Amino acid sequence: MKFFLYVVFYLFIFLKIIKCVDVASSELTCLINLGIKTNYDPFKSTDTQSTFCSLVFNSCISNGSIAAIYFYPNNTEVLSWSDFNCFQSLSSLTLLGSIVELDFIYNPIPSIKSLYFRSKSNIDSVYKELPSYENLMLSNLTNSYVLKASYLKNVKSFSMFGGSISFDTEGDQSNSSIENLSITINHLPILSVFSKLKSLSISSDTTPFNDSSLINIQPLSKLRSLSVTINTPNVDIFSHLTSIYNSSLDYIYIGSPTQLGPVSQKINLSGLNYLNIVQMLNNNSIFNYNGEFPFSSFPSHKISVFAMKESNFSIPDLQLFKNVSSVNFDSSIVYGTLPKYPLSNPVSFSFYNNKLTGTIDESWCNVGAAFTNNKLSGKLPDCFYCFLNSSSVSSKLSGNNFTNFFTNNVECGYSQISIYNIKFNGIRFILNGKNMGPFSNIISTPSLNYEQNLNNGSISGYIFSSIYNTTIFEFRLKAPGINFTIAVEPQTPTMSYIIQNNNTFTINGTHFSYDVSLISVKIANKNCNVFFSTFYQIQCEIGYPVVDRGSIDVVVTVSGLSSASKQFVISQTNQPCYPNGCNSNGVCDHVYGVCKCNSKWLTIGSQICLTPNQFISSTSQVDPTTGGNITLYGFFGPVHQTPQLTIGGVVSTIFSIDDNSISTSIPPGKSGITITFVQNGITWSGTIYPYIIKSLQCPNNCGGDSQGTCNTLNGQCKCLTGYIGLDCQPLPTDAKESTPLSVTHIDPSGLTTISNEQTGYQISINSVVEVDYLGNEIGNSLIELTGNWILESSENSISTFKQIVSNVSFILIVEEIVNADKQFSFAGNDFTVDKGGVKISFSISNWNYQSNLNTLRVKMISDITIDNKDVNTCNEDGESSLESSSNTETFTDNVNYLKFSFNGKILQGRFQDKMLSDGKSTFVFTKLISKINNKVTIGLDLPHCIQCLLDPDFSVLLSPDFKSSDSCASKGRKPWLIPVVVVVPVVAIAIIITVVVVVLKKNSVRIRVGLRNISMGSVKDRSRK
Incomplete structure (x- = not known):
């Protein structure tokens, strides 16, 4: 290939030099004389010697001798060969409108090989045997006569146009030199006598051609080229061509006025094994098969051109043309929807001036098809659109109804067009990319020579110079005007x-x-x-x-x-929320650009944080024997569409409703009762405890009448002399004036320790966690409080701690009862904390619940510490014990009283059965979560409250069998230390209301959640494994 390119290059240079030579002086005079005789200016001008050889169709050999003359005589002077015999190398003479001697064609000069009369001359027939010619052409004949084939036996290529001849081919023509024959005739004779005939061109005059004579084509197996322009309607040519046995045809031309007729069956061209070009430029308007393309198949080898103009049929199966390089249906009526391009190789289709409809699929990219003046519509793929300001592209698409056919405003960039890489194989290369457009649109540096656009979107080409030292190529696409930089070999980015x-x-x-x-x-x-x-x-x-x-x-x-x-x-994303401020009912998560509503509001559709997320957190109470009017407290929002309240499965009348309360009535009952409230398409369900408990139990019944009396209004014992504590236990039998006193220490970290001798009870609020409606803790909601408290103030035996975590506020207040017993009132309960005890208040504000189904659980831990000071080994029992009790027969599993005993010391804790939920008194539950060795964890289950307040209290007493250190000293026992740590939770809260909120889709869903009860009874410390 490389050698061939060099040959072509140097041949071009050589021919250019021959065109530039001057006419030899020995022939210049002859040329000038010829010009004077024929009055032809180019041959007689002063610069004829230097210009003649460069004139079109004239030629000279390298020494300046004239080889070919082409001219138009401007007078009627008769030319003879004597006017040309001075041109020693003249081999080709073309005359236009000349008058010559009558025997001119019979006596040429010896050097002449080709003689052409391209317009009318006085030579009007051939009447005898011709001398030897490579080419002889006679044009514009007018007479009619019989031409004997024997006259042409010395002519290799004979052309006679005009007139009307009868061609007499009788006799022995075996020695005939005829290879190419072009004649005007109305009847095709038997031509098989011409054994060397390779090319046949037949035309007719105005007289109708005898189409039955076309049968004489069938024996011409050596015929390679056939041209037919005959004056006959509905002629059938292809049946004769396909009947040629072992045909050598490679070129078929059918021109006007030939009119092919409709076919009774589709034509099979697969037997024409050498066929290369088919051009039907005649009127083919009725040449079809029932309105379809008239051909069924083509040869399996490559065909260069198939052209069929002025046709009328539906668009054929394009797979037929898989072996054709160029298909032309211009100026026809080819109709139907343009399909996707089905071929794996590029075929150049031209559908100029047709009736195609539909859109152009991107599979037509890189094919080079022309669709000018059709009825195509829709959006052009980028492979076309991006190059519309190049006329070579837009001209093939104009005249349609594309929605993006903008030749002056094409905006395409790297997202639509790309060059990926260039791959070399010797001097050849493949340029790979996407939507690169026609290669003529690409300028490269260093320069590359492009050959063709490949069907896969690539472009092939070659180079002359070496690129071994080139590492980078720069490409510019003239349309739409973007640049690419490509490395020859990949390099590290x-x-x-x-x-x-x-x-x-x-x-x-x-x-x-x-x-x-x-x-x-x-x-x-x-x-x-x-x-x-x-x-x-x-x-x-x-x-x-x-x-x-x-x-x-x-x-x-x-x-x-x-x-x-x-x-x-x-950096994290910083996205604004819509609406700004989240309608004042939430906060914007700027990372996600999403409003997070506070626990009172929901987002439904476009109503961002505007739908009330209703719940009931507490209720007023009525006599259990009579029932009556109650008020439900919680959050219900400002809009109440179709509210409905169901209590115990019965629809109840709503007397009034506002943002925070509902007035209604309930029947007599006790314990809890299920309730469902529906409004605004949202259903809330849960359990409330609206009945007054008229009589409360005291712990251990205050030891009986001999030790104390029980106040059933508040469940508090009044102990007789010699008895102390929440349950009126006896004073230690070994009590003396030296009986050790309890000492309370409040650490700045929020840890409270009540110590007696070497035994210390540490009390702490450990954590708060969100709990779902089944009682399961939600892991990602846990907030650890231990060790994170900040001491706000400490005066008058009252220490205040605070911490804020994720906008949730926690406040812890620890009050030491130092001088005397102290009366308190909390959530409707009156109680007394003995001297030496501790009362704890704990509040939670603005917890942002993950769901209105969820509540809170506060965990308290009590741990026992042993100090090596004031050691008393007389009471070392080696294990701790735990007792708990409820203050009502209705909720026997609730822990209202707790006794935690170790080494003759008792930590007593009291947990109120009420708390303040959003400022309203409500019933609560406390439960034992775990006791492991000397560590106790208590869980206080709160309702769904926004402001939650608890108020437990604790004290440490000596057990009745406490022994002073003196009482066992005579036995020779020495003090010793058991390093055991115990944590006791001291606050308990019961979940009064478990909430379930369901956003209604079509029907409201009611979920009733029962209380989860944990039996707490008397628990002795045992190994738990």
Whole structure:
């Protein structure tokens, strides 16, 4: 291939030089005399010697001798060969409108090989045997006569146009030299006598041609070229052509006025094994098969051209043309919907001036088809659209109804067009890319020679000069005017700087790729999806939103080659919320750009934080024997569409309703009762405890009448002399004036310790966790409080602690009862805390619940510590014990009283059966969660409250069998220390109302949640495994 290109190049230069030579002086006079005789100016001008050889159709050999003359005589002077015999090398003479001697064609000069009369002359027939000619042409004949084939036996190519002859081929023509025959005739004679005949061109005058004589084509197996322009309607030619046995035909031309007729069956051309070009430029308007394309198949070898104009049929199956390079249906009525391009190889289709409809699929990219002046519509694919300002593209698409046919305003860039790489194989190359357009639109540096657009979108070509030292190619696409930089071989990519815009990252550097599929970007070990890239820039995006921040590593990989890691400071996304301020009922999560409603509101559809997330948190109480009117407290919002209240399965009348309360009535009863409230398409269900408990139990019945009396109004014992504590237990039998006193210490960390001798009870509120309606803790909601308290104030034996976590406020108040017993009133309960005891108040504000189905659980821990000071080994029993009791027969599992005993010391805790939920008194439950060795955890289950307040109290007493250290000293026992730590939870809250909120779709859903009861009875410390 390389050798061939060099040959073509030097041949072109050689011919250019021959065209530039001067006429030899020995022949110049003859040329001038010829010009004077025929009055032909180009032959007699002063510069004839230098210009003649460069005139079109004239030629000279290298020494200046004239080889070919082509001219128009301007007078009626008769020419003879004596006017030309001075041209020693003249081999070709073309005369236009000349008058010559009558025997001119019979006596040529010896050098003449080709003689052409291209317009009318006085030679009007051939009447005897002709001398030897390579080519003889007679034009514009007018007479009719019989031409004997024997006259032509010395002529290789004979053409006679005009007139009307009868061709007499009788006799022995075996020695005839005829290879190419072009004649005007109305009847095709038997031509098989011409054994060398390769090319036949027949035409007719105005007299109808005898089409039955076309049968004489069938024996011409050596015929390679056939041209037919005959004056006959509905002629059948292809039946004769396909009947040629072992045909050598490679060229078929049918021109006007030939009119092919309809066919009774489709034509099979597969037997024409040498066929290369078919041109039917005649009127083919009725040449079809029942309105369909008249051909059924083509040869299996490659065909260069198939042209069929002025046709009328539906668009054929394009698979028929898989072996055809160029298909032309111009100026026809080819109709139907344009299909997808079905072929794997490019075939150049031309449908200029037809009736095609539908859209152009992108499968037609790189085919080079022409669709000018059809009825196509829709949107053009980018492979066409991006190059509309190039006339070579727009001219093939004009005259249709495309929605984006804008030749003066084409906006296309790297996202639509791309060059990926260039691959070399010797001097040949393949340029790979996407939507690169016609290769004539590409300018490259260094220069490349393009050959063709391939069907897969690539472009092939070759080079003359070496590129071994070239590492980078620059390409410019003239339309739409964008540039590409391509490396010959992949190289390691480099990054210079990175820009972040929310979750989109722009990476600038070198040796990237225009093919995004070859690029991988890792940002903090996360895939960054590449959606745009060039040689110098990459754009990619990671999942939205961006939650990482700070310094991270970025690595780019292109074609398997990875860059060095580059550090980059990443920022979280910062997106505004709509509406701004979340309608004052929530806060904006700027990372996600989403409003997070507070626990009182929901987002439904476009109503951002505007739908009340209703709940009931507490209720007033009535006599259990009579029932009566009650008020339900909670949050119900300002809008109440179709409210309905069901209590115990019975629809109840709503007397009134506002943002925070509902007035209704309930029947007599006791314990809890289920309730369902529906409004605004939302259903809330739960259990309330609206009945007054008239009589409360005291712990251990105050030891009986001999030890104390029980006040059933508040469940509090009044102890007789010699008895103490919540349950009026006896004073220690070994009590003396030296009986040790309890000491309370409140640590700045919020830890409270009540110590007696070496035994200390540590009391702490450990954590708060959200609980679902089944009682399961929600793991991601746990807030640890231990060790995070901040001491706000400490005076008058009252210490106040505070901490804020995720906008939730926690306040802890610890009050030491130091001088005397002290009376308290809380949530409707009156109680007394003995001297030496501790009362704790704990509040939670603005907990943002994950669901209105959820409530809160406060965990308290009590731990026992042993100090090596004031050691008394007389009471070491080696194990602790735990007792609890309820203050009512209705809720026997509720822990209202707790006794935790160890080494003759008792920690007593009292847990009120009420708390304040959003300022309203409501019933609560306390339960034992665990006791492991000397560590006790108590859970206080709160309702769904926004402001939650608890109020337990604790004290440490000596057990009745307490022994002073003196009482066992005579036995020789020495003090010793058992390093055991016990934690006791001291606050308990019962969940009064468990809430279930369901957003209604079509029907409201009611979920009733029962209380989860844990039996707490008397618990002795045992090993739990």
